[in-house]
Amino acid sequence: MARLTHWLLASTAAAALMAGSAQAQNSARFVMVTHGVPSDPFWSVVKNGAEDAAELVGATLEYRAPSTFDMARMQQLIQAAVASNPDGLIVSFTDENALGGVVQNAVDNGIPVITINSGGDVAGNYGARLHIGQSEYEAGRQAAERMQEMGVEKGLCVNHEQGNQGLDQRCDGFVAGFDGNASQLATTYDPTEIRNAIVAYLNQNDDVGGILTLGALAAEPMVRAMRDQGATDMFVLGTFDLSPSILEALENGELDFAIDQQQYLQGYLPVMFLDQFARNGMLPAGDVPTGPGFVTQENAAQVIELSKKGIR
Numbered sequence: 001m002a003r004l005t006h007w008l009l010a011s012t013a014a015a016a017l018m019a020g021s022a023q024a025q026n027s028a029r030f031v032m033v034t035h036g037v038p039s040d041p042f043w044s045v046v047k048n049g050a051e052d053a054a055e056l057v058g059a060t061l062e063y064r065a066p067s068t069f070d071m072a073r074m075q076q077l078i079q080a081a082v083a084s085n086p087d088g089l090i091v092s093f094t095d096e097n098a099l100g101g102v103v104q105n106a107v108d109n110g111i112p113v114i115t116i117n118s119g120g121d122v123a124g125n126y127g128a129r130l131h132i133g134q135s136e137y138e139a140g141r142q143a144a145e146r147m148q149e150m151g152v153e154k155g156l157c158v159n160h161e162q163g164n165q166g167l168d169q170r171c172d173g174f175v176a177g178f179d180g181n182a183s184q185l186a187t188t189y190d191p192t193e194i195r196n197a198i199v200a201y202l203n204q205n206d207d208v209g210g211i212l213t214l215g216a217l218a219a220e221p222m223v224r225a226m227r228d229q230g231a232t233d234m235f236v237l238g239t240f241d242l243s244p245s246i247l248e249a250l251e252n253g254e255l256d257f258a259i260d261q262q263q264y265l266q267g268y269l270p271v272m273f274l275d276q277f278a279r280n281g282m283l284p285a286g287d288v289p290t291g292p293g294f295v296t297q298e299n300a301a302q303v304i305e306l307s308k309k310g311i312r
Helices: 002-025 041-057 071-083 096-108 136-149 165-177 191-204 216-229 244-251 263-280 300-308
Strands: 029-033 060-064 088-091 113-116 130-133 155-159 182-186 210-213 236-240 257-260 293-295
Touching: 029 041, 029 071, 029 263, 041 060, 041 263, 060 071, 071 088, 071 096, 088 096, 088 263, 096 113, 113 263, 130 263, 136 155, 136 165, 136 210, 136 236, 136 257, 155 165, 155 191, 165 182, 182 191, 191 216, 210 216, 216 236, 216 244, 244 257, 244 300
Parallel strands: 029 060, 029 088, 088 113, 113 130, 155 182, 155 210, 210 236, 236 257
Antiparallel strands: 257 293
């Protein structure tokens, strides 16, 4: 028995040593360039997913993003990434006109590209291997249908990042889901401007019954405005994406739903896929949808626990 125990311990140690050696030998380096501004909690979860995957496979990950929504800066970041000749490039394909050429340049230089979050409908035209995300148009349409089921006849879509293809498509799908009986309100990132713009619009359009924001940066000032006005029960309120404050508002019944695209997977999966491509030349045969899913008051508590871990 002693000899058997010694053999098992030795085998376990050898396996651990081999696993560590395999990680040490994995010199793959991947670069992820997104449009996510530092103040947006959505992108910290994407980054967490990418870093967790890189640690698991022993690869090096470099995460880069502009300090504001700036397509010229994104071009520069991608160009610099291509010049460094990584083993794979991950890009949020936010603007086809601004980013199509630099993505094509990466592909022409033999760098495999996976797009995430935005631009899945056109990224393949520029050589991207696959896209990981959700159909933004379809998600917006489903948000409209959900509001209509809750009795809303006219909706408002608040776009805090006009010019971002993905966000524009969300609003387009929302308006189409209402058969055109919805409007778009363009704002900036500034929470005070978002709040004031929503209040001003509602004061001038008292037939609006449902409001959809496109991310935490707009949802949080919307909820605060509704609280201040005592109006959380007067409208059906929905948003894209999750944050701790959004989940709290859902649990308290101040938001009716949030559309979850499981952004952790948008960071985690492309790193895992590119690692397999670098090692074995394998990739999924098609795009990978991560959403849309809906979080409501009924399941908010479960998601809150995962949010505390930086996963949702």
